[in-house]
Amino acid sequence: MRxxxxxxxxxxITALIVFLITGIIYYLVIHFIFREKLDRDLTVEEDEIxxxxxxxxxxxLPASFLDQQVNYQLLKGGTxxxxxxxxxxxxNSKEKELEPxxxxxxxxxxxxxxxxVTITKSRLEVDDLVRIIVLITLGVTxxxxxxxxxxxxxxxxxxxxxxxxxxEQMKAFNLVKMNEIELNPTGVDEFKELNTxxxxxxxxxxxxxxxxxxxxxxxxxxxxxxxxxINSKLDTLLQSGPISExxxxxxxxxxxxxxxxxxxxxxxxxxxxxxxxxxxxxxxVDFKDLIAEKSRQFQEIIKKEQLILNxxxxxxxxEMSRYLADILLNNLVGNxxxxxxxxxxxxxxxxxxxxxxxxSGKNFPLTEQHFxxxxxxxxxxxxxLGLAIIKQICNLYNFSIEYSFxxxxxxxxxxxxx
Numbered sequence: 001m002r003x004x005x006x007x008x009x010x011x012x013i014t015a016l017i018v019f020l021i022t023g024i025i026y027y028l029v030i031h032f033i034f035r036e037k038l039d040r041d042l043t044v045e046e047d048e049i050x051x052x053x054x055x056x057x058x059x060x061l062p063a064s065f066l067d068q069q070v071n072y073q074l075l076k077g078g079t080x081x082x083x084x085x086x087x088x089x090x091x092n093s094k095e096k097e098l099e100p101x102x103x104x105x106x107x108x109x110x111x112x113x114x115x116x117v118t119i120t121k122s123r124l125e126v127d128d129l130v131r132i133i134v135l136i137t138l139g140v141t142x143x144x145x146x147x148x149x150x151x152x153x154x155x156x157x158x159x160x161x162x163x164x165x166x167x168e169q170m171k172a173f174n175l176v177k178m179n180e181i182e183l184n185p186t187g188v189d190e191f192k193e194l195n196t197x198x199x200x201x202x203x204x205x206x207x208x209x210x211x212x213x214x215x216x217x218x219x220x221x222x223x224x225x226x227x228x229x230i231n232s233k234l235d236t237l238l239q240s241g242p243i244s245e246x247x248x249x250x251x252x253x254x255x256x257x258x259x260x261x262x263x264x265x266x267x268x269x270x271x272x273x274x275x276x277x278x279x280x281x282x283x284x285v286d287f288k289d290l291i292a293e294k295s296r297q298f299q300e301i302i303k304k305e306q307l308i309l310n311x312x313x314x315x316x317x318x319e320m321s322r323y324l325a326d327i328l329l330n331n332l333v334g335n336x337x338x339x340x341x342x343x344x345x346x347x348x349x350x351x352x353x354x355x356x357x358x359x360s361g362k363n364f365p366l367t368e369q370h371f372x373x374x375x376x377x378x379x380x381x382x383x384x385l386g387l388a389i390i391k392q393i394c395n396l397y398n399f400s401i402e403y404s405f406x407x408x409x410x411x412x413x414x415x416x417x418x
Contacts, residue, residue: 007156008149008153008156011148011152012145012148015148016145019141019145023134023137023138023141026134027130027134030130030133030134031130034126034130035102035126038121038126039085039102039104041121042085042102042103042104042121043104045068045070045104045119045121046104046106046117046119049108049117050108053108053110057110057111059072059108059110067125068119068120068121068122069101069118069120070117070118070120071118071120072108072116072117073116073118074114074115075107075113075114075115075116080107081109081114082105082106082107083104083105083106083107084104084106085102085103086102086103086105087100087101087103087123088100088101088103088120089101090120090122092122100122100124100127101120101121101122102120102123103119103121104117104119104120105117105118106119159188161184162184162186162188162191163194165184166184166191166194166195169198170198173202180202181202183195183198183199212272224262224265227258227261227265230254230258231255231258234251234254234255234258237251264385270327270389271385271388271389271392274324274389274393274396279321279323279324281321281322282320282321283319283320283321283322284317284318284319285317285319285320285321285322285325286316286317287316287317287318287325287329287350288313288315288350290322290325290326290329291311291313291329291348291350291355292311292313294329294330294333295309295333298333298334298337301337302337302346305337305340305342305344306342307340307343307344307345307346308343308344308345308346309346309347309348310346310347310348311348312347312348312349312350313348313350314350314351315352316350316351316352316353316355316416318397318416320397324393328390328393328414331386331387331389331390332357332390332414333346334386335386335387336357336359336361339359340360341360341361344359344360345359345360346358346359347359353416353417354413354414354415354416355413355414355416356412356413356414357411358409358410358411359409359410360408360409360410361409362410364405365405365410366387366403366410390412394414397416398417399414399415399416399417400415400417401413401414402415
C-alpha cells in the first residue's frame with residue numbers, strides 16, 4: 001500500500017472515530033439543553049397553577065391543548081408530597097395518535113385536600129428540532145470528510161511527486177549504460193536531501209563500478225599472461241631434447257595444474273562479471289537452436305561414453321546474454337555428461353517457459369551446498385564452480401532453478417520468469 005493511501009486511511013479512520021465520539025456528545029448535550037428548557041417551561045406552568053390556587057382558592061380547570069395537558073388527581077390522606085420529571089407519551093386528540101411528551105408530576109394542597117398535578121408538554125417539536133440539528137451536523141461532517149479526502153488526495157499526490165520522480169530514476173538507473181539520475185527541483189527540504197543523497201550514491205556506484213571493471217579486466221589480463229608464458233616454456237622444454245619417464249610425469253602434472261588454474265581463473269572472473277552485471281550483450285536467444293548446437297558439440301563424448309541422448313524441443317526465445325546462455329547450457333549438459341555412467345541416458349526437454357535436463361548418474365542426491373562455490377563431493381574431479389555459475393546466472397535474470405532426485409536420476413529444471 002502506498003504511503004499516501006495509508007495516510008489517507010489512517011486520517012479517515014481517525015476522523016470518523018473523532019466525529020463519532022463528538023457527534024454522540026454533541027447530540028447528548030443538545031438533547032440535555034432542550035430537555036432543561038422544557039423542564040423550565042413545565043416549572044413556569046406549575047408556578048402559575050400554584051399562584052392561581054393561592055389567589056382564587058381553587059384549582060384551575062383541567063386543560064387539554066395540542067402541545068400541553070394538565071390533569072388533577074385527588075390523593076387520600078397519608079400520602080407525602082413529591083415532585084419529579086419524566087418522559088412519557090400522551091394522546092393527541094387532533095392528530096389521533098400518541099406523541100412523545102415530558103411530564104412534571106407534583107403535589108398541590110388546596111384547602112385540606114392533596115392533589116397530584118400532572119403537567120405534560122409535547123416533545124415532538126423538540127425531538128424534531130434535535131433531529132434536524134443532528135442531520136445538518138452529520139451532513140456538514142460528511143461534506144468536511146469528503147473535502148479532506150479529496151484535498152489530501154490531490155495535495156499529497158502533488159507533494160510526493162518529487163519522491164516518485166526520484167524513485168523512478170533510481171529504478172531506471174543502469175550501471176552498464178552509465179546513465180545519470182535526473183533531479184526534479186522541489187521546495188521540500190526532505191526531498192532536496194533525498195535528491196542530493198541519490199545523486200551522490202549514483203556517483204559512488206559508478207566510480208566503484210569503473211574500478212571493479214578495471215580490476216576485472218586487469219586481473220584477467222595479468223593472470224592469463226603468466227599462464228601462457230608457463231605453457232610456452234613447457235612446450236619449449238619438451239622440444240629441447242629427450243626427457244626421462246619421471247620428468248614426463250612431472251611435466252604432465254604441471255600441465256594439469258596449469259590447465260586447472262586457467263579454468264579456475266576463468267570461472268572466478270566469470271562469476272565476478274555475472275554478480276556485477278558486467279556482461280551486457282542482452283539479446284533474444286533462441287534456446288532451441290542453442291541446444292541443438294550443444295548436442296552436436298557433445299556428440300563425440302556422448303558416443304564415447306555410450307550415452308543415450310533424448311531431446312524434446314519446443315520454440316523458446318529468452319531475452320538474455322547469449323554468452324551467458326551458452327555457458328548455462330554448457331554447464332548443464334556438460335555436468336549431465338561428465339557425471340553420468342556408461343550406457344546412461346540424458347534427456348533434455350525444452351518448453352516455452354522452461355528447460356529440463358534429466359540424467360542418470362551417482363546414486364545419491366545433491367544438496368543445497370552443491371550450489372555453493374568450491375563445494376564438491378569427494379568423488380568429483382571438478383572445481384565446484386559449475387553449479388554456482390548456473391545459480392548465479394539464474395539469479396541475474398530472475399530464473400528459478402529446481403533440483404530433484406528419483407531412483408538414480410538427477411533432474412535440473414530452470415523456469416524462465418523474466
